[in-house]
Amino acid sequence: MDDQNKNLILAVALSFLVILIWFVVFPPPEPEATLDNASLEAPLEAPVPSTASAPQASAPGQTAQGTTAPVDTDIQNAPRVAIETPSLSGTISLIGGRIDDLSLKQYKTSIEPGAEIVTMLAPVGSAEPYYALYGWAPSAGIAPDQVPGAFTEWTLTQGETLGPDSPITLQWDNGAGLLFERVIAVDEDFMFSVTQSVRNNTEAAVSLAPYGVLARHGQPADAKNFFILHEGAIRFADDELTETDWDDFADDGSRDRVDVTEAGWTGFTDHYWQSVLIPPAQATAKLETFLEPNRGIYQTSATLGTQTVAPGASSSVTTQLFAGAKEWETIRAYQNAGVAKFIDSIDWGWFFFLTKPIFWLLHELNKLIGNMGWAIIGLTLIIKAVLFPLAYKSYVSMAKMKELQPEMEKLKERAGDDRQKLQQEMMELYKREKVNPAAGCLPILLQIPIFFSLYKVIFVTIELRQASWLGPFRDLSTPDPTSLINLFGLLPFDSPEPGSILALIFIGILPLILGISMWLQQKLNPAPTDPTQQMIFAWMPWVFMFMLGGFASGLVIYWIANNVITFSQQYIIMRSQGYTPDILGNIRGSFRSKGKDDA
Structure with missing residues (x-):
């Protein structure tokens, strides 16, 4: 066997081996089972971050205000404020001021006629609850019922529909001298700005910390769980990017916590969509990610530093929430506007330099x-x-x-x-x-x-x-x-389901052309004299043809x-x-x- 043929066989064998390992050693696993509706009957207790200055989450059925929490039906029937932008549609619930109903107007679930638009966030009581919450964690001298939380009933004081040029204002008076206000704005793409403020009308200084939480009940039903794609939690903290797959969350409720001093963000990422909490740059923040194991609720939070508000004074902080499609141009524009390393929220992999x-x-x-x-x-x-x-x-x-x-x-x-x-x-x-x-x-x-x-x-x-x-x-x-069944796309019939035996047999026109092109490329050289080489060269195009039939x-x-x-x-x-x-x-x-x- 001459060296030329040895080298060619070696190169082809290496290519074949890599693809074979891809599909045999790393097959895509079956999607994880999602949380059933029975486990969602109890409402989510206020997911206040567990910090030194914040109270522990209240017991099931209790709000941060210490009164009985609304049942799920009350949350679903709560007054709502409409969201309408060129990219988004949905509503904000006045119970908790939660952003929990959001759809992406420019994206359909499939290419079929009449397909629904993609759902980004969904309220408690839906099949897959997924929402953003905001509140204040009390420090010494403030009782838990004196700060707004997950079930606070806010009042709309300004605006009717949230849009790019029409922010809304929510207010809540705790009845003890603290007036809380929340201003929510949104741009034409996928970025919300949430300004939380408190005015201290008491005679003593108060200390409290603003926070934002993303909560997700169970893993998404359409999770790919494929090794080439990261799905789960994603976090950037002072030049360090951390990715946590759904299966890598600690099942004992322990929290993955990191302090941010310069720039950071945290959220959940799917195949094509993501939601991310973004604290202001150069602000001290604590980012936490954890799984509440009893009901399978995944949470990630961003808690800013404690604010001390003197009597008669006020304090406010503005954070951002990205909730939408992972469009390269859009995310790059947000990065250029100040969201550090935001382009890395797209999973470029180890070979990012390519x-x-x-x-x-x-x-x-x-x-x-x-x-x-x-x-x-x-x-x-x-x-x-x-x-x-x-x-x-x-x-x-x-x-x-x-x-x-x-x-x-x-x-x-x-x-x-x-x-x-x-x-x-x-x-x-x-x-x-x-x-x-x-x-x-x-x-x-x-x-x-x-x-x-x-x-x-x-x-x-x-x-x-x-x-x-x-x-x-x-x-x-x-x-x-396409396939032979639909005469390679000429007849209005569906091809066999990808991954099925029929799909392996009745391959499409592109894999067939691929096999022929590889076969013709081999014919540039005389056939090798060695029988083993002849067999390898004879079968290689057709093996690749069937293997790549399931590729994009x-x-x-x-x-x-x-x-x-x-x-x-x-x-x-x-x-x-x-x-x-x-x-x-x-x-x-x-x-x-x-x-x-x-x-």
């Missing part, structure tokens, strides 16, 4: 072309252009090695069974002719991290969600929707484009070096060989 520039380039191409499928092909052209100098050397080396084939055969005859002598003479031949036998596999090896980085980008970023290309390809983040169609488009460009480059370069591959002859030879084997 995924970030790849996504940026893909995003810019999509803006220029207006079609994500063609943008992926354009990205492939650029990547191949960047790697062209290395590819040129590789293909020149392959052409020279083809010219050396007769001389190498003579060396094998002279060496006989002396493998050491053969290797020495072959190395001398390579050195004399200035041929690098390892050059042929380098472009293939470089494609592996680029391939996985692009897969990460296509799988994680919302810009690829429901992005169309042409014809039946209306969502490049999902597998090929956007990634298969990239691989097809890469194969076509590689085929063209290699053919042109090898011809320029005086070696003209007999492609048709190789194809005919492979069929003749196949016929002999069958006979």
Whole structure:
């Protein structure tokens, strides 16, 4: 077996091994069971952060004001204030002033006609309660019933509908000399600003700390639980990013706590959506993340430093709440506006130094072309252009090695069974002719991290969600929707469910084109003489064809484009070096060989 074929087989085997490990060793687990409705009957007690200056959460059924909490039906029937922006719709409950009803107007749950818009936050009593709460943690000298909490009944004093140019104001008087006010504003995208203030009308100074809490009852039903994607809690604190998967929460109720002195934020992230509490920059804050184990309520909170308010004085603090889609441009704009490292809330992975520039380039191409499928092909052209100098050397080396084939055969005859002598003479031949036998596999090896980085980008970023290309390809983040069953998209029938046995058998048009392109690329070179090599080369395109049938169609488009460009480059370069591959002859030879084997 000559070194050229050894290197090529090694490179192909490494690619195959990595993909095989991906699906065999790390299969996506089944989604976790969600919390049933029976466990949600008891209302959430006021989730006051457990700090040195804050009281412990009240017992079930008790509010922070010490009176019986409203039952779930009362929370659902509480007065509400409408939210209406270009991006959001929903309501705010006057019980607790909680932001607990929010939908994303620009996103549908599927590409099917009549699909509902995506639900971001949901109130207690719904299938998956998920909401934001705000309040004040009392310090010494203030009773728990003198501060607003999860079940405080606020009064709307200003505004009717919350919109980009129309904030609302809520008030609550504790009846003991403290007047609390909350002003909520929202921009045209997904950012809320919440200003909490207190006026001290008593004759003594009071100390208390403002906080915000995100509470989520159970894990989301649509959680992917896939190793390539982080879902769960996410936190940034003074240049350190922490990700906690749903299964990694401590089940004993212990709190993951960190103090922030410069900049930080904390929240929950899903595949395409996230909610994040953002304290003001340069403010001291305590960030906590924990699971309340009895009822499976996940919580993350941001508590600011204790405010001491003198008699007749007032104090206020403004925090932000992001609740929406993880759009790259939108999140980058918020980062430029002062939210530190907010772009890292998108899961770029360990190879962020590749995924970030790849996504940026893909995003810019999509803006220029207006079609994500063609943008992926354009990205492939650029990547191949960047790697062209290395590819040129590789293909020149392959052409020279083809010219050396007769001389190498003579060396094998002279060496006989002396493998050491053969290797020495072959190395001398390579050195004399200035041929690098390892050059042929380098472009293939470089494609592996680029391939996985692009897969990460296509799988994680919302810009690829429901992005169309042409014809039946209306969502490049999902597998090929065509198959033989619907005549590759010509008939109005659904393809087999991805992952099913039928989907493995009746593959789509893109995986089929991929297999053919790999097969044709092999025919640039004469078939190897070794039977083992022949078998590997014969099966490899079709194995990859079936394996990649379940990948996102956007990634298969990239691989097809890469194969076509590689085929063209290699053919042109090898011809320029005086070696003209007999492609048709190789194809005919492979069929003749196949016929002999069958006979």
